[in-house]
Amino acid sequence: MIKIDYLKNNTRYNPFEFEEKIYNYWVPYFKAKKGKKFFIILIAPPNITGSLHMGHTLENIILDIIARYKRLKGFNIVWFPGTDHAGIATQYVVEKELKKEGLNRFILGKEKFLERVWQWVDKYGNVILDQFKKLGLSLDWSRKKFTLDKKYVWWVEEAFIRYYKAGLIYRALRPVNWCPRCFTSLSDLEIEYKERVDKLYYIKYPLKDGGYLTIATTRPETMLGDTGVAVNPKDERYQDLIGKKVILPLINRELIVVSDLRVDPKFGTGILKVTPAHSLIDYEIGLRHDLEIVSVIDEYGKMNENAGSFKGLDYLQAREKIINELEKLNLIEKIEKINHLVPFCSRCDTELQIIPSYEWFLKMDKLAKLAIEAVKKNEVEIIPLRFKKPYFDWLKNIRDWCISRKLWWGQTIPVWFCKNCGEKSYVVDRRKPKKKCKICKKNNWQKTEEVFDTWFSSALWPFAILSTEQEKKYYPADLVSSARDILHLWITRMIFSGKYFMKKSPFKKVFIHPTVLTKEGKRMSKSLGTGIDPLDLIQKYGTDALRFGIIWQLSAHQDLRFDQVPLEQGQKFLNKIWNAYRFYVLTKEKFANQKNKKISQADRKIIKSLENTKNFVEKSIEKFELGLALKRIYKFFWNEVCDFYLESWKGETKNNLQVLDKVMIDSLKLLHPFLPHITQLIYFALGNKKPLFFEKI
């Protein structure tokens, strides 16, 4: 790529001239080789909607440093690139595109809409992977994976069918978190709560035997679906209410007062109206006391036929009207302000409704136990250790996972409903069932339109991407790294899925890496305008300098307040390295005829220091302390190799040339995982023809 003269004649290193060329040179060598002593890294597949952000950047640079270091330690690296179809996220971005054209998916129809999504996938699906190349990641590009690959889709269906046969999957009508804009159910993890000041209405409910009680609610429109009233059994104020009958205003339904521990005596009046259709806590109470489920709000957020004269109104209009009528009846005791948390769709930011819907659920108790056991027995090591606590806490309190979505984009669930009998009759199968419906005795099956929660699919990632016999040996992986926010969403679910289907944890170590914050300690976010685009940084500083700058600031345990200054420092360091090797080459020429075989004091000192540095770096990398490792190498190279050792070669010297060679070549190897491009370039300039990472450290 370059000759030694280029190094001798240029005092400045220009990354922009070489980084891409060097990357392209490497690509064939990144291929996972046959053989033994593998180190297997599992990539977190980015969404096809994505473009590179600082989180991906940090995460994958960390992994690449480890990959390159392990290569130098003699390992064969297995690290496949891949992407996630990301159901709800992708559907949402395509819908946003349509909106710009004045369209929406309902106007377009399902078929045309899906065509549009596939067009998007073709156009943008690989953008982020191309951006990964700019980071210098040593990924095996001969094996690109996607969560809608044939084999992958097979595995997702397989998982559903096996869970179903084992009795872990059931269908139920339950109140779920529903996004009226995406028009789908959501899992607990896809909700974002926001604080908001609302009104708390104190409403009088007449008692059948005279008098009244007062309940407090922020959602009076749901009262039309009330099928009970509840108080806490320990609440002394209301002992005599238990068992009494209440007349629901406006509807005149008779309700019974039950007692349930879930009622918080401190909230409002301490009396709860129970609406099992539109509240999860009420649903639970309803189950315990055998209360009816009456839904009054539909999928559009409008009042339905059970809402009587309010039918057809938007829930907010209905609220207003209901309050008006209650006021006329003198049933509003007071209205207070309340600051509370309101659920929103984490994708499109629409306020959610809780409505009853038929959905598929995965029973979590057994699976949670598998996941708990895997970490307890150290089959999976979570680093830093402190993340074990939230891991266990989440699993201990877990509820069944709603795995179905009513989206259009995603993998269809392998279930067939009888066209005549609907909900009452279905078959779980990949192909259209041949047998007849038990109820109507006809063969009239239609595949469901429901799709999987995209996380159900990505939970299978560690083994669903392994399609050939050779690849099957790459399970389990040694290492996966992720951001904190997908610990439950992804990591935990991969662990129990792996344990369940493969009988083994899907990876040995999970490194939960720090979050990249702004210099002020704020979250980086596009919408807030606080984000930094890594591609801009690469354009300005080059990849090696970016890698230096971000890892310089990295500590294994603490969030990273991103500052650009260390990137400038990185550029300076690259130039320092460049010139040190220039001097090395010139010095070798100058002393070419020297026959000195003695080891000088300076030689001894630098060898000692080199060994110490290697040991320190090895230990630090094992602990994911890449920032400390880099700082140590930096100090070693700059202060000890350059300021001390190379200086001692000026003028006349008693140093040994072989020691010089060893120090300079070993330094190059030590620097390589962090600064791969420049070290490879210098390696070429010194007359070598192979990838530097095939050397041994």
Add this chain to the structure above:
RNA sequence: GGGCGGGUAGCUCAAUGGCAGAGCGUCUCGCUUACAACGAGAAGGUCAGAGGUUCGAUUCCUCUCCCGCCCACCA
């Protein structure tokens, strides 16, 4: 409401039961033939606050105050 992390030099962060450290920045001096994108050197800190354990605490324990994050079905 529960949990986690952090508060150390102007900035970003280390380390440690026994003189408080690095990089950047600042200041001084040097363009010594690899590099001024450099070299030599200097200044700079009541280690958030209070109490406790100890011969000795920035470090261990308790409490308080700030900052950040996560989890939770308060209607």
